[in-house]
Amino acid sequence: MSARERTLPPDARPASNFRPTAETLALLREKARFVRLETIRLIEVAKVGHYSSVFSAAEIFAALYYDVMDINHGDPRRPDRDRFLMGKGHAAVGLFPILAEFGYIDRETLDNYTRLGNPLGDHPDMRKVPGIDFSSGSIGHALSAGLGMALGGRMQKRSFDVFVMLGDGEMQEGQVWEAAISAAHHKASNLIAIIDRNGFQLDGAVDDVMGIEPLDEKWRAFGWEVHTVDGHDLDALTTLLRQVKADEARTKPCCIIARTLKGKGVSYMETEPGWHLGYLDPSDAARAVEEIMNRTI
Amino acid sequence: MNRPLSPNSWQYRELNAKTPGLSHLSDALISLVEAGEPVVAGSADLQYSNGLNKFAERYPDRYIQFGISEQNMVTAAAGLATTGLKPYVATFASFLGLLCCEQIRMDVAYCAQPVRLIGHHTGISLGFYGTSHHATEDIATMRAIADLTVVSPADGPQLAAAIKASADYPEPIYFRIGRGREPDVYPLDTPFTFGKAIEHMVGDEITIIACGMTVHPALEAARTLNAQGHSVGVVDMPTIKPLDRAAILAAAARSKVLMSVEEHNVLGGLGSAIAEVLTDEGAPVRLVRHGIHDEYSLIAPPTHLYAHYRLDAAGIAEVARGAMGIRKAA
The missing domain is CATH 3.40.50.920 (Rossmann fold)
Known part of the structure; x- marks a missing residue:
């Protein structure tokens, strides 16, 4: 992996200290808030969507897209860009506003989310949406696709990293573990899985539907370097992601278990697990927006 | 890491020697690499059955052993293709066309990645290995997938010609091939055109x-x-x-x-x-x-x-x- 050099912004990341500055943290908090608000606005078009699946991952989106990943250079197809894949593709509505802010999706397209002929649906489509690195929707494929990208990058001596966001319910899919074995065997150190461990899936609590613990021990046993972090603590999350990305000595793929709260940011979603899929009527939406505006996560 | 078996092993003597048709697969891929094509080959614990061991020995850095994880192999091939490589991945047709049907649809064809899927030992050519290893449904599953080309070469030379012709073919392809013991119909280097009878x-x-x-x-x-x-x-x-x-x-x-x-x-x-x-x-x-x-x-x-x-x-x-x-x- 000698070719994994990367250019870091001169201000933010002295090698000895990966912690983001107060200014960076403020920016990332604002972006996570932006993701939540835009999700509410866009789902209003479709009248149904995965609010709470985005809300648990909002800080992860913000940290990756506005700080950690080497991606925003105006060209969504740049061969050396970092890649991002979503095993939990149903949270794509939280990513589209970011891609629109980067200029990859035009405003009108974003505002017409899910309308007839629009490229933006509940799941991401790489053929239709610039900035989407891989399509998803069938749970369990993304880590294999990310592995292929990581191996392809290494074969061609490219320096990019591949970040794959996985749902915790997704751990129930067999192909995830095929990819896990394979990535460790091939020492895909440029592959980083982030598990959004929000604890819920469509039929209820993950541990009730089909238990997956001890998750960290499973990944460690499969040959991965494993970290656990509070997925809403932007300071800790960003520090860890920066560290993992900068680690040239690692020979294993890396798994980050992000402990999160389904529906984080909206109190009645945080306490009511039935919000995996739903619709906020205008008065509920107004309450949610108010809370998101006034809470600091 | 691909440590080949001894040339005295049964796999070498029996599988490789008696399946001349399949040696065309490796040979054609080797010729593509020699022509500068960014080919990468993958197999799922069947490199001696499909002859890719020859490619693996020649170009170990362009070969990926996926072990017995066919679905992972197909999806990873799509990921490889997104980086500009041309992946050719092979396993028994019964596994590729049925077990991996959804990965082929979602990750290869729907994502429009120019992956070449080689389903070998198709039909009833695995004989007494049994129904699990027979592929008598793979044309039906593969041809129902949009943007996927389906090719069934008659012999080794036609397979080689089709593999060579596939280098610049824009769509993903499912190759349905035999066990390598089919008598030749065509002389070597007969030109092949996709879509032509x-x-x-x-x-x-x-x-x-x-x-x-x-x-x-x-x-x-x-x-x-x-x-x-x-x-x-x-x-x-x-x-x-x-x-x-x-x-x-x-x-x-x-x-x-x-x-x-x-x-x-x-x-x-x-x-x-x-x-x-x-x-x-x-x-x-x-x-x-x-x-x-x-x-x-x-x-x-x-x-x-x-x-x-x-x-x-x-x-x-x-x-x-x-x-x-x-x-x-x-």
């Missing part, structure tokens, strides 16, 4: 349209029948999708009866694809579909199975004789 013989009474390993016995059957005074044509249809509609309609215009021959269930395969064209165009011709008639194939050595299912030359001739006796429906 190859007309071998012209006949008024019947035209046999065959694909894959059935082309050779179909030609032999036609020669026998023509020597007995019949007028039998033979068309090789190596590309099942997109289908050469013009070739089918030309045969329909020329012959009283068409007969499809395939090592596949007659439901959903080449015969069904031909029937769709004839129906679309309202062609007034009788079509007899010959293959496996919606059953789980028996266990036996392959040659015994081909005889049992009348997919050898004698069997095809017998079915064709029967078909020629059919009068057009009143």
Whole structure:
């Protein structure tokens, strides 16, 4: 992996200290808030969507897209860009506003989310949406696709990293573990899985539907370097992601278990697990927006 | 890491030596690499069965051993393709066309990644290994997937030509190939064009349209029948999708009866694809579909199975004789 050099912004990341500055943290908090608000606005078009699946991952989106990943250079197809894949593709509505802010999706397209002929649906489509690195929707494929990208990058001596966001319910899919074995065997150190461990899936609590613990021990046993972090603590999350990305000595793929709260940011979603899929009527939406505006996560 | 088995191992002596048809796969891929193509090959614990061990030894840095994880292999191949590489991944057709059907749809075809999927030992060519290893549904599953080309080469040389022609082909391709022991129909370096049928013989009474390993016995059957005074044509249809509609309609215009021959269930395969064209165009011709008639194939050595299912030359001739006796429906 000698070719994994990367250019870091001169201000933010002295090698000895990966912690983001107060200014960076403020920016990332604002972006996570932006993701939540835009999700509410866009789902209003479709009248149904995965609010709470985005809300648990909002800080992860913000940290990756506005700080950690080497991606925003105006060209969504740049061969050396970092890649991002979503095993939990149903949270794509939280990513589209970011891609629109980067200029990859035009405003009108974003505002017409899910309308007839629009490229933006509940799941991401790489053929239709610039900035989407891989399509998803069938749970369990993304880590294999990310592995292929990581191996392809290494074969061609490219320096990019591949970040794959996985749902915790997704751990129930067999192909995830095929990819896990394979990535460790091939020492895909440029592959980083982030598990959004929000604890819920469509039929209820993950541990009730089909238990997956001890998750960290499973990944460690499969040959991965494993970290656990509070997925809403932007300071800790960003520090860890920066560290993992900068680690040239690692020979294993890396798994980050992000402990999160389904529906984080909206109190009645945080306490009511039935919000995996739903619709906020205008008065509920107004309450949610108010809370998101006034809470600091 | 790919530590080859000893050349004295059974896999080397038996599998590699007795399957000359499959050595074309590695040879063609090696020639693509030598021509500067960014080819990468992958296999799922079957490199001695499909001959990719030769490629792996020549270009270890361009070969990925996926172990027994076919679905992971197919999806990872799509990921590899997004980085600009040209992946060719191979496993038994029964696993590729059925076990990996959804990965092929979602990650390869829907994502429009130019992955080349090599399903080998297709049809009933794995003989006594049993129904689990027989692939008599893979044409049906693969041709229902949008933006996926389906190719069934007749022999090793045609496989090699198709692999070489695939280097710049824009769509993903499913290659349905035999076990490498099929007798050659074509000389080496016969040019291959995707989507084009190859007309071998012209006949008024019947035209046999065959694909894959059935082309050779179909030609032999036609020669026998023509020597007995019949007028039998033979068309090789190596590309099942997109289908050469013009070739089918030309045969329909020329012959009283068409007969499809395939090592596949007659439901959903080449015969069904031909029937769709004839129906679309309202062609007034009788079509007899010959293959496996919606059953789980028996266990036996392959040659015994081909005889049992009348997919050898004698069997095809017998079915064709029967078909020629059919009068057009009143």
